[in-house]
Amino acid sequence: MFTISRALDVLPMKEEDVLKFLAAGTHLGGTNLDFQMEQYIYKRKSDGIYIINLRRTWEKLLLAARAIVAIENPADVSVISSRKTGQKAMLSFAAIAGATLVAGRFTPRTFSNQIPAAFWESRLLVVTDPRADHQPLTEASYVNIPTIALCHTDSPLHYMDIAIPCNNKGAHSGGLTWWMLAWKVLHMPGTICEREVMPDLCFYRDPEEIVKKSRLLLERQ
Structure with a gap:
């Protein structure tokens, strides 16, 4: 019988994983x-x-990865992020894991109403923030779609099947968590080595900050 403790024995959290989490601030919650x-x-x-x-973050990452791997067709996994800081990470996650990205503003009744052209029959929903993405979470509960979400210390767990505790408000923390999850999804069935793509490809970068840095570099030259 599978248990979380057995999964931790097979896929233990390594020192380099802990250091990545600490560097990204994954462990930092809020005051609420x-x-x-x-x-x-x-x-x-x-x-x-x-x-x-x-340790609980790692446990839930493994559990979430097993849930995603259990879906025969990866395209049946829908990923959504209403927050800008999470959209880059979700785009990378969808590309790596083969999931379907629901980009832009979520259209109400996408999961529950079969008449509109925007209707999508999903088997698993993954979101970045339970508060910002409450609409798709609520609709998923109407049609019994399992849900996975990154949850901050003040996140409500309504309609949640698997909550991954982490700092979902940080661009680096959220990006690293989704990178970890994506490569566990591919690593569990032995599809690929988990270290082939760097996690910074999942990090959100503010366009204004990029322009400022580019100007500073030009001024120094």
């Missing part, structure tokens, strides 16, 4: 805490910031 997220908290700092237990 939803009561359902208490089980994923390691401790609370003196400044009021909650620290997420990275």
